[in-house]
Amino acid sequence: MSRAIYWFRNDLRLEDNEGLTKAASENREVLPVYVLDSRWLEGKQFGIDRTGPFRMKFLLESLKDLKSQLQSVGSDLLFLIGNPVEQITSVYRQHNCSRVYAQELSSYEEHTDELTLSSNVSVEFIWGETLYHKEDLSFTLADLPGVFTQFRKSVEKKVQIRPLVEAPLQINSPQGFGTDFPGLEELGYDCPQPDERTVLDFRGGSKTALQRLDYYLWERELLSTYKNTRNGFIGGDYSSKFSPWLAVGAISPRQIYWQVKKYEKYVKKNSSTYWLVFELLWRDYFHFVARKYGKLIFQRSGITGEEKIQWGSAQHFDLWANGLTREPLVDANMRELNATGFMSNRGRQIVASYLMHTMKIDWRLGAAYFEKMLIDYDPCSNYGNWMYIAGVGNDPRGGREFNLSHQKESYDPQGKYQELWA
Ligand SMILES: Cc1cc2nc3c(=O)[nH]c(=O)nc-3n(C[C@H](O)[C@H](O)[C@H](O)COP(=O)(O)OP(=O)(O)OC[C@H]3O[C@@H](n4cnc5c(N)ncnc54)[C@H](O)[C@@H]3O)c2cc1C
Incomplete structure (x- = not known):
């Protein structure tokens, strides 16, 4: 021993x-x-x-x-x-x-x-780190499918999600070795000011992660409508907001998964309950992509090696980062990020597409800015999504350019979100 x-x-x-x-x-x-x-x-x-x-x-x-x-x-x-x-x-x-x-x-x-x-x-x-265990995959990482749908269908069909591992009841450690840790200011940071428009008052820790899980599933049964609400912009309820806790591992994807299964048994099973797990599979996929491709995911030509965009100068990058492009939906999202550290999935897609497809600025600057600002930054999900939109990742259609008028009409038709962050 x-x-x-x-x-x-x-x-x-x-x-x-x-x-x-x-x-x-x-x-x-x-x-x-x-x-x-x-x-x-x-x-x-x-x-x-x-x-x-x-x-x-x-x-x-x-x-x-x-x-x-x-x-x-x-x-x-x-x-x-x-x-x-x-x-x-x-x-x-x-x-x-x-x-x-x-x-x-x-x-x-x-x-x-x-x-x-x-x-x-x-x-x-x-x-x-992932919902599906790397060693249980039905293929080697070298054969990881290049398209998400193929990955998803393969694991859904062939792989079982493992049961939870119980926490140790006791951990014997040498006496008095623990230390305190510094406050935010001691590490050189200014404490962020609370903003009442924030989607959620995020607090770290597995206790708060489980409280959030409890709220989203059992207390409010928001899981039953997740698929219809997940493209929202305002408030805590449109999506799970599990991402910051997942990023530091205060909760595991399996803990979420097994609660979803329980919910399906005792409350409701529908396309929304499936969709939350579907999104967790995106997270898994980007983790396996990162593991397979190593540092390629941080390079401008990504994992395909073929750039689709003619990149221009980055001189107006700060306008994007500070929410000053004069494109209200882009600016609203960037202001939310800067004030709260969070941005919805829809918002992330819109601002990323705008930076690279409209402003022609190297996507890696945007990804680096997200890395700094996001409360839920996860290298695999961040760079995986940025590469995807830039057309140098796993998008079978070779990248996504989002039409802003269409996005506004579909997701903020009355301009409430743009007004909130004007
Ligand atoms: C450009 C860009 C950058 C991103 N950077 C990050 C990042 O650094 N960290 C991060 O956790 N997510 C990132 N995402 C994915 C996604 O936007 C967030 O996971 C999601 O908005 C977090 O909110 P939620 O927990 O309420 O998500 P929900 O909609 O409730 O989804 C549940 C969980 O599924 C996972 N998930 C959902 N969508 C995605 C996705 N597209 N890719 C990977 N996992 C997903 C997350 O773990 C999320 O917590 C990024 C997306 C884009 C387009």
């Missing part, structure tokens, strides 16, 4: 966390560690910071919740800032650990860290 590190990454929860449960059952002592990646704090892309205040605030709240959950099972959380590989290696040596357990991630930078860490220490990575 031994001492191990559990390295928390995008899996800030105890429930349905296979790696954590495994670490706790296989070792005498476990040290839960989180490393705030200094590249997120210091890094810039195209002059744009990698992490803005909304996501950092949400992350710190999620960590606080995780720490108190760990304390409730006899453990604690060691919080560090730096290069994750260096920090984990150093804790490993300092505390005489014999193994590191961690969730395996799909995106390039994180996967590269996994390979580097594996050459330093004994480590086991456990899959857990």
Whole structure:
């Protein structure tokens, strides 16, 4: 029996966390560690910071919740800032650990860290980011279908979703190793001001994730109408808003899935209940795409290598980013993002299409801006969707240009949303 590190990454929860449960059952002592990646704090892309205040605030709240959950099972959380590989290696040596357990991630930078860490220490990575388990897929990643529909049909037909993994009842850890973590200001951020127009007062943590799940399914039964409302712009109820919690792993897609199944059994089963799972499959798909294509998803020519748009100058990028294009629906969405860290799926499609197809600005600037601003930023979903609209990803039609008049007529016919953010 031994001492191990559990390295928390995008899996800030105890429930349905296979790696954590495994670490706790296989070792005498476990040290839960989180490393705030200094590249997120210091890094810039195209002059744009990698992490803005909304996501950092949400992350710190999620960590606080995780720490108190760990304390409730006899453990604690060691919080560090730096290069994750260096920090984990150093804790490993300092505390005489014999193994590191961690969730395996799909995106390039994180996967590269996994390979580097594996050459330093004994480590086991456990899959857990997606609804369908990577090892259960009916094809190898090299044969991942290039079109979502083929992927979806294949997994729906051939693959079972695994049951939930129970949280460890107890985690034995060395006394007094836990640390406090800094506030937002200490990390150099101004605390975002609340805006009453926000769709939701997002608070990080698995407790609030489960409350949101409870609200959306059981309290208000909003799941029954999700397919009809999901293209909305205003308020908390038009879509689930699960994305920020999914991004940090405060909730797993399987936890959502099994609640949907229960809802279908006891409340209602219809096209809306199916559609929420359908959307989670998009998330899965972009995770597998990211894992298959590595750093290609961050390149302008994407995974196809063939650019469809004649790119122009980026000199008016700030007009787009600041919601000053004078195109009211685009501006309203960007203002919402800047004031709250959130934007609807419909809005994201509209502003992305406008940036690249109308302004002819390199889509990667938009993606980098989303990376900074979105409270729910997830590299795979973000870059996967941007590539898709740019026609360098998985769109069989070679990209999407959204007609703004049509979008306004269909989704904001009375201009209420544009007025809200005018
Ligand atoms: C340009 C662009 C960038 C995006 N960047 C991100 C991102 O960084 N992080 C992120 O989580 N989502 C991203 N999305 C996908 C989608 O817009 C958000 O997941 C969704 O708006 C979040 O709100 P919700 O949780 O209420 O979604 P719901 O409509 O309630 O959907 C439920 C869940 O399904 C998943 N989902 C829904 N639509 C998509 C989609 N198109 N792609 C992948 N997963 C999806 C999400 O996990 C979401 O939480 C992006 C979409 C576009 C067009």
